[in-house]
Amino acid sequence: MAKGLYGRKVGMTQVFGPEGQRIPVTVLEVGPCPIVRVKSENGADGYNAVVIGFGTKKAKHINKPDAGLFKKANVEACAHIREMRVSAEDVAAIEVGLVLTAASFQPGQLVDIVGKTKGRGFTGVIKRHNYHMPKASHGTHEVFRHGGSLGTRTTPGRVWLNKKMAGHYGDEQVTIQNLTVVQVEADKNLVVLRGSVPGPNGQLLWIQEAARVATKKS
Secondary structure, eight states: OOOEEEEEEEEEEEEEOTTSOEEEEEEEEEOOEEEEEEEOTTSSSOSOEEEEEESOOOGGGSOHHHHHHHHHHTOOOOSEEEEEEOOHHHHHHOOTTOEEOGGGSOTTOEEEEEEEOOEEEEEOHHHHHOOOOOOOSTTOTTOTTOOOOOOOTTTTOSOOTTOOOSEEEEOOEEEEEEEEEEEEEGGGTEEEEESOOSSSTTOEEEEEEOSSOOOOOO
């Protein structure tokens, strides 16, 4: 079965490799994720997929369609649900109510992480686009962190679309590819990845098998 689970970012720390090298890692709380629905190409849906849940939510905050879905699956109401495509063999081997855990991943495996970056609000061009500050010398005055000239004279007499300017920065979905699983502690629902992942501590993440594994050129 193609592996893909919900998780949350716990925080960053470091571990030491077999040769004493220091490895920066991120700890994720992955699962448990119950399967709340199974779709089959032979059924009314016409394709093979599973719907995975994560977290808990009060019944009064669940809309009627989702409440009926959880009741039919006989699982506790989940705060988040997501559909994942699987093969026909996987559909035949799984059933509603099965709980997927961090044990689905193995040390050394490559995974992709999908999540939202930290929101930084309205930000200037230096922080948002890595602009350089001018020299703080005679004549600079109050434009130390300004974006500079924006116009294009009389023709065309407007600011071009996609001009790099100040504005909202962060809080956007990104995918980090090919992170290596360093450790898996299935009893604690923890997965340790080498490197960093998007978002602050507590951020909801989607962890899946690497879609494109980079190969070294000979």
